[in-house]
Each structure stands twice: as C-alpha cells, then as structure tokens.
Amino acid sequence: MTITITAFEKSPDRGRGLARDMRVRWALEEVGQPYEVRLVTFKTMKEPAHIALQPFGQIPTYQDGDLALFETGAIVFHVAERHAGLLPSDADARARAITWMFASLNTVEPPILEREATTYVERDKDWYHERLLMLEDRIRVRLAQLSRRLAEADWLDGAFSAGDLLMVTVLRRLENSGLLDAYPNLSAYVARGKARPAYKRAFDAQLAVFTSASSA
Amino acid sequence: MTITITAFEKSPDRGRGLARDMRVRWALEEVGQPYEVRLVTFKTMKEPAHIALQPFGQIPTYQDGDLALFETGAIVFHVAERHAGLLPSDADARARAITWMFASLNTVEPPILEREATTYVERDKDWYHERLLMLEDRIRVRLAQLSRRLAEADWLDGAFSAGDLLMVTVLRRLENSGLLDAYPNLSAYVARGKARPAYKRAFDAQLAVFTSASSA
Missing domain, CATH: 1.20.1050.10 (Glutathione S-transferase Yfyf (Class Pi); Chain A, domain 2)
Incomplete structure (x- = not known):
C-alpha cells in the first residue's frame, strides 16, 4: 500500500517548509516510510473531492489503502504509532x-x-x-x-x-x-x-515542489 | 493506584464546566474510573511544585503512580487508550x-x-x-x-x-x-x-467544587 499525502502545489511560504505537510514529511522520513504527494491548489482544496477528505479544506491529508486521515497532529501520531522511531516503547x-x-x-x-x-x-x-x-x-x-x-x-x-x-x-x-x-x-x-537527516530530506522534498512550480 | 487530577479551587467560569478539568472528568466518568481531585488556586498553580507537573502553569494535570501528565488532550487520550469506551477497537x-x-x-x-x-x-x-x-x-x-x-x-x-x-x-x-x-x-x-450520564456526573462534580468554595 502506498501512503499518499497532500501538499500545496505552490506553498504560500515560498518553500520555507512552514506548511503543515512538512511535519508529516518529516515524520515519514524519521521512520523511513516512502510516500507519494498529491498537490492541491487553493482552488482545488475547497472543492468537494478534497472536502470529503479534509472537512476544513486544508492540507495535509493522509491516505493509506482505505484509511483516510486529516489533521497534522493525528497523522504524525498515526505514523508514530505504527513505526518505530518517534515514540518511546516504555x-x-x-x-x-x-x-x-x-x-x-x-x-x-x-x-x-x-x-x-x-x-x-x-x-x-x-x-x-x-x-x-x-x-x-x-x-x-x-x-x-x-x-x-x-x-x-x-x-x-x-x-x-x-x-x-x-x-x-x-x-x-x-x-x-x-x-x-x-x-x-x-x-x-x-x-x-x-540538523536531523530526516528533517533535511523532508525540507528538500517540499522545497523541490515549490521550486518546480515556480519555474513552470 | 489512585488517579489524581488538578482543578481550580474556584473556577473563573463560576461552575459552568468550561474549565478543562471538565474534559478529563467526563472522560474518566465515561470509562468508569474513579479519581481524586487536588484543588489549586491562581497563586499555587504558578508555584514551582505545580510548574514541575505542568510547565505552563495550567490545569488539569493527571497523576497515576509514577506517571505525571499534563495537557487535556493528552490526558483524555491516555484515559481513552487504557480503558474501553472512548475509542473504537477497529x-x-x-x-x-x-x-x-x-x-x-x-x-x-x-x-x-x-x-x-x-x-x-x-x-x-x-x-x-x-x-x-x-x-x-x-x-x-x-x-x-x-x-x-x-x-x-x-x-x-x-x-x-x-x-x-x-x-x-x-x-x-x-x-x-x-x-x-x-x-x-x-x-x-x-x-x-x-445528555450523557457520564457528562452529567462530571458536570455535577465540578459544580460541587465551585459551590462549596463559594459558600466557604
């Protein structure tokens, strides 16, 4: 099953990694889970297909097979609960x-x-x-x-x-x-x-989206 | 082990159940866990003994044996994770x-x-x-x-x-x-x-604290 998250096609922070997909990307990088990204615009994120996934019309969302989640804290927790590296075992x-x-x-x-x-x-x-x-x-x-x-x-x-x-x-x-x-x-x-390698990988990935949208 | 939470000795909402201990009381009532309440004042909640439990000087806190937690959402989650009634098993x-x-x-x-x-x-x-x-x-x-x-x-x-x-x-x-x-x-x-019975029990319990503080 492939994990798919949503992120801004062109983040309003201009690739500074302040949009909330950064938090989910970082969590997935920390636990070593690959993921795909579906990009949304300010227009498409208010449309019914996205509202069905995210009732408040925001990013990120998280899909893994039949499971669809929203709300960054909940997604990070879900990732942390299922994979070692983000929560202590005690x-x-x-x-x-x-x-x-x-x-x-x-x-x-x-x-x-x-x-x-x-x-x-x-x-x-x-x-x-x-x-x-x-x-x-x-x-x-x-x-x-x-x-x-x-x-x-x-x-x-x-x-x-x-x-x-x-x-x-x-x-x-x-x-x-x-x-x-x-x-x-x-x-x-x-x-x-x-300075954590997982942070850097996540940051570079979100920046690449912004850079590519800007040069398109 | 006895669960002990903290609450306001005299809640600024005058017993309307809007202080955050209400959320924890309700959760504990839903799962049928008895608990004790230690009351704090606006003065004592800023003192070192309380700050050691709650770094932001707020209520509620949660203590159960050696475990000390703060932050309402985390406490409600902890209760929900350990007892049936607040999270689905699927x-x-x-x-x-x-x-x-x-x-x-x-x-x-x-x-x-x-x-x-x-x-x-x-x-x-x-x-x-x-x-x-x-x-x-x-x-x-x-x-x-x-x-x-x-x-x-x-x-x-x-x-x-x-x-x-x-x-x-x-x-x-x-x-x-x-x-x-x-x-x-x-x-x-x-x-x-x-209308849930557990809500009513929690509400009555927090109101009784306010009423008794006001008549003291």
Missing part, C-alpha cells in the same frame, strides 16, 4: 511524548499562529502595532515557560520524539520574528531538530 | 476518532478561544467590536464546515468517541455567544453530549 515515556505533541499544538502554537494571522489580516488596521505587541507578550510567556522546562536538555523528554518534531516545527514559525533570540536553548533546540 | 476507526480529537483542539477551538481572550483582554480597546466581528466570521467558517460534515449523524464518526467528547466541550464555549444558533445540527450535537 508506556509512561510514550504517554509523556504524546503530552508534548498536544502541548506543542494546543499550548505553544496558538498564540504564534494568531500573531501570524494578525500580520496578514490586520496589517492595515490602526491597532496593528499595539495588538502585535500584546500577542508577542503572550508568546514570550510560553517561550519562557518552555525554555525553563527544556533547560539544558537536548529534547523535551529523553530521546527525540514526535513531541519534539511538532515543537520544533511550531517554534520554526518564529524564525523571522526575533522572538526566539532571547532563549538560546530554544534556538539551539530548533537548530538540533533541523 | 484500527482505522480508532485513527479517525483520534483525528477528531486533534481537529477539535487544533482547528475548531483556536478561534473560539481567541474570541474568549478578546472579550477579556481587549474589551476596553476602541477596536474591540470590529475585531470581535472578524473573529466571529472565522468561527462561523469552522462551524459551517463542521456542520456540513456532521450532517444528520449523531456523532462525528460512528459511535461516540473521545473526539466527540472534546468537540462537544469546545462547542460549549460558544453557548452564550449565539453563534451556534445558525447550526441546529451542532446545537443538537452539543445537547446530545450533555
């Missing part, structure tokens, strides 16, 4: 790694995404700068807490896990903001994630 | 139920939480009403998509699951907003969740 350590998956997506990412949305949607509003500062304060609270917890460790809880994979991709969204600079251990953590 | 159906757990927390809840945060933090700003309308438009997009997917079904994918448990608690946050009124199938879905 039951308690596994539960803690899953905790970090949810924490990265539900506690750390929301204010970061909100800041991103604000820079798109509210840039022309006269409140833009004041709100941006409020959001950055909210982000700093989370970064300070995360930095304190990570301390001098390489990863959030023992060996690299799907929780680190998601957290690194969440923190990467701040790379151009300067907000990570105040937390050297978090910057080093992100760099450590990006 | 592997594909189980993966789809987990998809809805992530979708409720990562796709549906964020704009709802953002609206809630705005009503607390930006109420005195001159942009407040304009931003509130923008956020409500974002919420309506998600509700329309969810309503279309649910259609006439009782639950999101076959039998009631942890995905429904989380989605119902997410949608409940809109109860006083009027935003659910345009989607009768979603209102009925929330009512269906609240």
